[in-house]
Amino acid sequence: MKKRLCKERTGLVFFPAFDWAISPTHPEREERLLYTRDQLFEEGIMDLPQILQLEPRLAEIKDIARVHFCVPDIEFQATKAHLIAAGSAIAIADSLMKGEIKNGFALVRPPGHHAMRVVHGNRGFCNINNEAVMVEHLRKVYGIKRLAIIDTDVHHGDGTQDIYWHDPDVLFISFHQDGRTLFPGSGFMDELGGPLAFGTTLNIPLPPGTTDEGILFVLDKLVLPVLDIFQPELVINSAGQDNHYKDPLANMNFSTQGYATLNKKLAPDIAVLEGGYSIETALPYINMGIIMAMAGIDYSNLYEPDYYKYSFKEDSKRLKILETMVEQLFEVFNKREVIQANNREKAGAFYERQRHIFYDTDGINEKQLETVKVCPSCPGYITIDSQASHGRSKNSKIYCIVIPIQACSDCQEKAREKYEKKLMDNSGDFQYIYLQDRVADNYRQYDCRKQKEIVL
Amino acid sequence: MLIGIDIGGTSTDGVLLQEGKILSSAKCLTDETDLQRSIFTIIDELTQGVEKSNITRVALSTTLVTNILATGKGDKTALVLIPGPGLNLKNMQLFPHTFIIDGASDFRGRIIEPLNEEQVKKAGKLISDAGITKAAVVGKFSPRNSEHERRAKEILLKEYPKLEITVGFEISGQLNFLRRMATAYYTAMTQEKWAKFAVSIEKALRDRGINSPVSILKADGGTMPLSISLEHPCETVFSGPAASVMGAFALTMDEETSVVVDIGGTTTDLALILQGKPLYASKGAIIEGHYTSIRSFNMLSIALGGDSAVRLAGAQVTIGPDRVGLAACFGGPIATPTDAINFLEDGELGELHLSQEALEKIAAPLGISVKELAELIVNQFVDSVEENIKKMFKAWEEEPAYKVYEVVNKRSVQLDKVVGIGGAAKAFVPLISKRLGCRSLVHSYAQVANALGAAVARPTLSLILHADTQEKYYNLNFGGISGKIPSNFNLDSAKEMAKKHLEEIMAKRGLVQFANQSEFFLEEQFNTISGYSTTGKLFDIGIQIAPGVINEFREVRS
Incomplete structure (x- = not known):
């Protein structure tokens, strides 16, 4: 060390x-x-x-x-x-x-x-x-x-x-x-x-x-x-x-x-x-x-x-x-x-996993669909589609994009494009859309209802 | 009439004060081998032709205890420690004649290991065989439970009745074993010598027909009656700098934020008064390299004074850190900041030509004029003081905080003014305040501010009451006071009890007139919980009489 x-x-x-x-x-x-x-x-x-x-x-x-x-x-x-x-x-x-x-x-x-x-x-x-x-x-x-x-x-x-x-x-x-x-x-x-x-x-x-x-x-x-x-x-x-x-x-x-x-x-x-x-x-x-x-x-x-x-x-x-x-x-x-290299070869363009997360303190159930871009030169950008139900009345659904700090320029570009595209679509599926751009140290959150973006 | 005397390392100053006006002041060189003589030289000068019965108070600040400790002239003292689990004291460099005894209590005051009485007896024998007659007994968490300390003292006294024993819980109730240990040790070491001094001072005063109460200034800027000082001699350390701060306080008496700049011959001492309240050092006074539980003002001493030697080191002009002698204008051997000021202000001090000649010796090799050099020296001086003032503020702002509220409402203050004290203050302080973008105050009494501070400082007392309703006890961080409490004890009862104790202690000290000047400075309550149910409450209540001035003194009148 x-x-x-x-x-x-x-x-x-x-x-x-x-x-x-x-x-x-x-x-x-x-x-x-x-x-x-x-x-x-x-x-x-x-x-x-x-x-x-x-x-x-x-x-x-x-x-x-x-x-x-x-x-x-x-x-x-x-x-x-x-x-x-x-x-x-x-x-x-x-x-x-x-x-x-x-x-x-x-x-x-x-x-x-x-x-x-x-x-x-x-x-x-x-x-x-x-x-x-x-x-x-x-x-x-x-x-x-x-x-x-x-x-x-x-x-x-x-x-x-x-x-x-x-x-x-x-x-x-x-x-x-x-x-x-x-x-x-x-x-x-x-x-x-x-x-x-x-x-x-x-x-x-x-x-x-x-x-x-x-x-x-x-x-x-x-x-x-x-x-x-x-x-x-x-x-x-x-x-x-x-x-x-x-x-x-x-x-x-x-x-x-x-x-x-x-x-x-x-x-x-x-x-x-x-x-x-x-x-x-x-x-x-x-x-x-x-x-x-x-x-x-x-x-x-x-x-x-x-x-x-x-x-x-x-x-x-x-x-x-x-x-x-x-x-x-x-x-x-x-x-x-060796296993990582194998995985990279076997995987398609994207790797996907579905998860269920429980919040014990606040009693929230969250469902996530996570995708990772399988990239030959970096760990790949990540997207998360997350839906949370807070008991009977309240639900939230968000979409997140992560650009890891090691991301290659191609992944950075694709991820940023994806964020812009999601905003343009504003399909009504999501309350918030996020971009976590660790390379540019730029963090965006888009409120789909108010059509307002917060940039940090 | 009030008499204030500050016995400093170099000189002893005194003032006689009536209704805010200094009637007379006196100064002499301090005789370290006979402090009493210095004191009475001053008293006799001040009271010449004064009706002695008009003197209502004599207050002193003195370096005696500091000197005893610094010169190793304290009594040989043994340290009997009951540390229990935690730091391994056996491998730490502590004090000579230290004995470590098994036994422990915890933070709730529960005994977790019995005292090993055999070890205490053995220690007693070794102490006695070594011819040591003073001992300090200190246990970890003794403010929460003093049983082990009391028992150890009892055993030691039973076998060796001549041993004089100081116990930790009576010296400090602050939770800090290492500081309590050092404070108890130094107390045991200086108590007898201090008592001799105190008794002789009192007697000499009475012989002169001065029958007023005698007070001693403490490091926290407050006074205590001479009789109380017998139990707490170490509280008098650094009372000199405290006297200066209280002098500055007396000269201002406002709600402003001031930095006190005391420019002496060799050093410049800095202190902060924040919104009218002098700031304490967060870790207590340091004696001989050890932190102690003695509250003292937050002071920063820089090796830079009016008489600091100015020299040339290569192409650099250096000031200090030493003093060779008087300023050149008064016949000293070398140029000093005082000479620089003297030259720039057309020689109000001593012989201007001597200042000029001394400065020329440095200016010539640099190829600059004497005026340029004088300005350079003054600038460098002011730079250094300014930098240290900023450092002090930064350190204060970076004090740890333990609550969300404290971090979110992070303290930050605007400096209102620089208060100058000491000989060279008049020349330097306006320049310093100009740099800092604030006002300056150099009062005509600035030169005797230390003695003035001693004369008018009021008594201080700070208590913290800790109560545990589950264990059903309370204790004070003072004098080992403790007792039982009922289970319905609440925050109000805790505050009431703290106030009651403060009043009782003040009454016992004959200072009942100050008891109503107290304020709460700490209010903490926690639930104690077992499983998911509340089993009791813990309270910490702090009440104090903060540094201030006595009732007779309203403001200075010059």
Whole structure:
């Protein structure tokens, strides 16, 4: 991995959003990082010379448009709290790229890894994908080409997976509790990315009860070797904390020591907080652990009050399951380029997939038809026809076009033409038509009823 | 009549004030080996021919504690820590004679590990064997539960009754173990020497027939009675700069945003007054490289003063960072910014020809005129101050925020004026304010603003009450005060209780007349939830008497 010359400090944005909640007793509520604050403040960790505390800031609407198609618009889906969480991740990225810090942690809420490209509402407590907003900022502003996002949340990072499904330059690896036993019910081994980005999405569904030893086994035997081969310029930890043995929403056995060791070994350039709802018994310790590990501070004395009551050794049966998965996935990953080439050859002019997406928080059902231009020289432009029903009365139907940042000039042109054509037709099928032109950094949304275009 | 005295590192200043008018002022060189003598030289000069019974208050700011610590003259002190899980203190460079004891409580004040009493006893023996008579006992989360600290102190005292022990929870209730540790340690280290000083000052005043209350200025710009300072000697660090800021405050007394520029001989100190309120340092005072829980003004000191040495380095003119001696016009060896000003303003100071000669030595090799050089020096000086003022504002705007509201309503202020203090202020401050596009104020009392600040500063007190209705307790970040609360305790009861405690503390200090000047500065409430039901509430209520001036003082009259 490429190492930049920089100061030896770890950047930290701590934004607990003490005045924002989904609802008063929802797990994603004001109090979530309160005890984390108490622990960090009492430890005095922000006073240490290894830590540079950075201020949170608002992301711009355009930063969001680089990733999402928000219905009816960005302002509706991204509240100020969401803009600050995403903006804080960007603040870390900027500080890193300017060489002020050696790595950084956006300890922010609300979380984002369940937010997909199209946003009709809140899924799994997320509206805006903080990591993706940051990654697109890094690509656009700093010309970063290859990145890896390692999703260590207990829930499958289906939003981030969706956004980078067709992107061969962003490696997405998620390990999480088996989707048959936990929201969002996805993230199986056969989810490996779109045909032209095959193998740059990897999912490791962990059996419930997996321990420190099991998770670190997956890290050592799969994640780290894959990173070594992929050679990303930056590694991002989508740092959920709900693998913890005290988490009320999941069933895993990961400890603070495990989290700290994971971050020491993974050595992410940037970590962004995701889930984790054991707000008293886990979060204060895990957050300390991540900061300490990233800053190179000795974390051997950091443990939960009841740590010594449990064992974090893996049982042999689960270890066997993990060994098999790791072996199979590593094999697929190593063959990815051959498979991608095959796919490109076999596919026609367009690749198509149909999907159904459920928004648990807001009770929305979405149907998508996604097409990707199969292009010999780039990942191809993407179109999405999305229809969402919000219960009985409200329905929305939109059409989206994505020009990926690597798009060849031919695909760029075709995609832009397609957008113009859709606008001219204005068939009445859609409420909004979107163009996300990442090459030109130009984002358009056309309101079909008002016949009005917003350009960002 | 009020007496204010600022004992600075170089000189001691004093003023005698009546109804906003300075009746007399005095100045002498500070004798670091005998501060008391410096103080009484000034007092005797000020009170010559004054009826002593008319003196209603004496207030001092002093560098004594700062000096004790800087010169390593504090008492040998042991540090007994009860850190529990977290940072591994065993491998950190802390203080000599540190003992780490097992035992822990958490952020809710729950005991999560019992105190290892055997280890405390062993530490006590080692402390005693080493001939150490002072100790600080500090536990992590002790503001939320002080049981371990109290018990450790009890055990140590039982075995070694002569040991003088400072406990963390009485020193600071702010959640920051490292700062509490440093503050408790330095308190234990300086307490005895400070007490000696305080007692002798009081006695000497009484001997002179001055029977008024005696106050000491704190780093936060407020005063405390001399008797209270015995428990909190470290609060007096940096009271000198605080005196200057309070002097500027007294000279302005408005709702404007000002930057205070105190130009001394060697340094220029900057401070901010935002909409009439002096700004505090976000991380507390730094003593000997350690952050402490002592509130102090946000100050920035630049190595640039009226007497800074001006030299030629290649083709560059440098100012400072050192001072070689007096300005050339007063017989000093080298050109200084004061000489540059003196030349440009036709020699109001000392000997103009001496300024001119010193400047010529630098101007000649550069091939420019003395006037050009003088302008260059002044410009460079003003540049540097301007740049640092901007840096300070930027740092303030970049303070972390923890709420959506705070980020969205990001603070940004317009500077109204530059308030000049100190000898060279009159010449430089108008130039600085012109650069910044604002007004300037250099009051005729600017040269004695520090002593004036000490004379009129009112007492300050800042309390944070933390209440947990599920665990049914509350505590104050002050003096280790805590107690039980009923389950129907709500935000109003929390505010009422905070106010009541503030009034009681002020009454105990004999400062009841200030109790009604309090204001709430923090109101936080959180639900504690188990599963999906609310099990209690957490409150954090902050109430303070902010820096200000005493009731007798309305405004300066010159």
